[in-house]
Amino acid sequence: MAYRKTPAELRRLDAAREHLIARATAVVAEVGWAQASVTAVADSAGIAAGSVYQHFPSKSALAVEVFRRAAGHEVAVLDEVLHGPGDAVARLAHGVGVFARRALENRGLAYALLAAPAEPAVGAERLDFRRRYRALFADVVREGVAAGLLPAQHPGITAAALTGAVGEVLAYPLGAPDGTADDATGTTGSTGSTGSTDALLAELTAAVLRCAGADPARDRPTGPARPDPQEPS
Amino acid sequence: MAYRKTPAELRRLDAAREHLIARATAVVAEVGWAQASVTAVADSAGIAAGSVYQHFPSKSALAVEVFRRAAGHEVAVLDEVLHGPGDAVARLAHGVGVFARRALENRGLAYALLAAPAEPAVGAERLDFRRRYRALFADVVREGVAAGLLPAQHPGITAAALTGAVGEVLAYPLGAPDGTADDATGTTGSTGSTGSTDALLAELTAAVLRCAGADPARDRPTGPARPDPQEPS
């Protein structure tokens, strides 16, 4: 017996672990945290429940890893957009649009990450990631204020408001299992590219820009003028 | 044996039930949902664990009742302010102020209602109450738009954004056990009436008004001009 595992062994183990994480993520996206028992996840991954503990010391650890991977990806995407080219306000608008679109394209997972009830360990992780979103938004707001594009304000508080606003606006379309949301608060199909999704995005972006204090007079690349919004009920 | 309970009996039972709810609420406010076991609640109420089931069919039912009472009270207060005297924008500002102040004065409970991880039944109730908040905000926004005080927008989406913004901005000061929050994101004392609380309220209100699109030029009753906000880090 070797003192060290061979490269091939390591690769195999790592692949198994990755596969487990991927399947766990899929299960969570489908049925939520509460229903994602060790048994269900193991079944989905095609291994025995006990084997899960070859890769993770506890269910919590696996759940946290699932959350970190998925949420970390979203943070990275948002980070790239918010720190990309263009002025601060344009980046803010674009960032929110990208974030929302991605969420609406993968609802189950987005809901799990944003709002679904979860065990304390995941809840703590969620708070941590919300802090990261706040930090990203705060950067852009600060920059916008410095550039004279936004009025004087506390960037941290505005960032928190933006984070909460985006999450809450998305929560209901995401929470509705499939197409039960009405009007601009959800989409009717599954691909997430329907007209009402666009309306939702436009309104969300507008609200976010207003919240940061962006000048409404400046042209936004989001469609012609303002497409007279309609109320749901 | 009487077919009906005597009025005295009914009163006694009702009082016991009320006492149980009150104690359960206190326990939840102190230690959160997760730690509020049937045993802990019963102990606090001075009865045996089994006796809880004389008043509620299940732990979930008790938790839901606790949530409904507390959240219902907040909704009623907000409702009264938002539908009170004054123009729509003034009421919106006042309503947010009152809501935030109340939350900061009773942090444990506010955190439990707004953000703390909870069992699915409570989570569902929370979604329902957030819908009510949205409806209240939507009314005021709609009114403000009609009165020409606010720009054209989708009231439901703005209302969701406002609900999320308020919750998220408050979540961190509330979540920090006691005075660990820095700068305007929290208070230092316990009474909730310190200077930094006022700063937080002012910034939150400003962000909310911007989000709804209120004209920043109009005077707000909240302090002299704008008290040059400072950043935390």
Next chain:
DNA sequence: GTCTATACCTAGATAGAC
């Protein structure tokens, strides 16, 4: 290394005495 089977632990819920 992976599976099967099982132990165990926590917390909610119940039965019967007083």
Next chain:
DNA sequence: GTCTATCTAGGTATAGAC
């Protein structure tokens, strides 16, 4: 009606065979 003591279920985690 309330308490004590007990039962139970559900799901995590482990032990030992292959």
